[in-house]
Amino acid sequence: MHTAKRYWTVLPAIVLMAVFMLGPIIWAFYGSLTNVSLSGPTATAPAFVGMKNYSHLFTDPSFPRSVWLTVIFVVVSAIIAQNFLGLALAVLLQRANKIAGKFVSTAVVAAWVMPEMVAGFACYAFFSKEGTLNQILSFFGVHGSEWLYLFPMFAVILANIWRGTAFSMMNYQAAIGEVDRSLTEAAVVDGANAWQVFIHITVPVIKQTIVTNLMLITLQTMSAFTLIFVMTSGGPGDKSTTLPVFAYKVAFKFGDIGYGCAIAVVMLFIGAIFGIVYVNALKDEKGVTNE
């Protein structure tokens, strides 16, 4: 009886998810088994091609390259930088002078509340040849570089760190705020220094948040498109073509929608694997803290 009622209340959400999430996923899966294209004879009369798009994917040299770029992008910009920087900021802000803290957190959050498009343009303007970075460097007598051309991954990774750190920071701020003061105070009385308190008290208590945060930023970063597309369009060549940009290029630049769908389906699977790993980690952690 109770459970039935519970389902009633989430019905609208389920319907919305089915229409706007499940629908496109099913269509993408179906599309990936056909040769449907944007134009040409197969645009309106596509044929069923079975697993051809997938077998093509695993022989296409662009695919492993773009998987590798995606891994670098996710690991460096999200799992390492956003995560640790966010955590460090959250800890430091807790102890910081109020005015300085307000200033820093506003600056960090400002990058995050900006629409992705605007953030992308801001980063483009910063890194481009005549951009802010090179102007600052030339002020100090340093000759800048063509960052977006010579170091495209470096530029988009820095941009994503700048834009995304606020999300981790806010998550961790909330979690650290919930850490029971009596625990930390007791540790201090026992002679623990700040680092020991952080490692032995704060981290174990906020572990759940860490895992949740990691899951969210991994999935967000894996599907990041606008930021990269606005800054480099995946170029030069395909030097910053991560999976979402690759799928876009294939489907809309080359008009091969079926193949683009296959890439999207593979991305969905990779995301799902990450999701399962994190959700399992979360379950284990729950066991520990409940004790």
Add this chain to the structure above:
Amino acid sequence: MGGRPLPRGGGNSIKVIYQKTDQFSQFDSQVKRAKKIFEKEHPGKKVDLQPISAQESDYKTKLSLAQRSPETAPDVIVQDSDSLQADADAGYLYNIKPFVDKWEDWNKNYIATAKKIGTGRDGVYGVPVDTDTRVIWYNKHVFEKAGIPIPWQPHTWQDLLDTAATIKAKVPGVVPMNMFAGTSVGEGTSMQSFYQLLYGTKQRDKALMDVKTGKWTIGSQGFKDSLNFLKTIYDKGYAPTPAQAQDVNIGGTISMDWLPNDKIGFTLDGSWLPSTWIKGGPKEWPDYEKTLGVALFPSKTGAKPEYVTSSGGWTLAVGGKSKNPELAFEFIKLLGNKEFSLEKDIKEAKIAVRSDVAKDPKYLATNAFTEITTKALDYTHVRPSVSEYPKVSAEIQKATEQVVTGGMSVDEAAKAYDQAVTGIVGQDKVATRE
């Protein structure tokens, strides 16, 4: 295949889809004036204008998506000629051959080579509105220093190499010549550089694909010779360094810096270059008409036809799902008339597709080079506009990058291209031509 036959008549309004950006604002003003005239001439009929504010590739994507469904499909489309056949194959475009056959202007005033831009495998799918050509732009100051007689017109590929060698020897510090190569310049490498070479080799119009049979050419000596020419100019230091050549902005660097500042001998590029230098352009250069000269690009051995160029451009097309194709074509006739055509060509520095416009003194006065860039149209080639084309073109760009950076030999790159093309279009759609 091709445009579908659809029930005639029905509907008192036609929907017109076109691109509208800062650069394309000119057309927006024309189409609005045309709407007023058309609605006056055809009482009871309505023209529904639907501009799409987007850059070229996004415009085309949005258009293709709109054409998939009869509810959103337009009646009149401003269509890029580079996807004409693909869109005809998809049933997005109506075969207007019966209409143009009866149109006096088409038979009398449209330039024959320009008609190719709107012609597909099995019909006519668009009325060209403007076009462009590719020519050699040379700097007279550099040529004078090198002691090369002006006016200059090379007749073979060897002439180009000799001229570059002279500049290299006599004018140090100047880049002798440029022809785009590599993937960073994208379609510019294919269209502004490689095709001028390829279409000047033995297979000529069939060097890339035989439009009649729809079969792509592989294994040709002309393809290897074209790659080899690019390799030569890069290896011998006639062209920019490979690092400069792989810069996405190389085209802009040449037109806005090297040409105006006498830092390059000659470059092969589009007929639209003067729009960079005119008043209000991105790099105003009052003396460009005095400093620059224009030459046509020669075929490999000077064999007839002696010169080579290629053309793209936009067309006006009738939607394949249009319920009112006759009325839609009436609107196209109006937009394609001499007045509109002349105004558009002058304001956008485009090449005329109508002979009456091409002869008009006002058109010829656009800039000092209009006459020769228009004459180039006699020697033009049009890209295959089938759906596989963008992928094949990307393979050409890769092949040029491999040979100029030394990643592959000419034979290896040509072989890799043949394999890639066969993979893209299928075994039954390639033909080995010497």
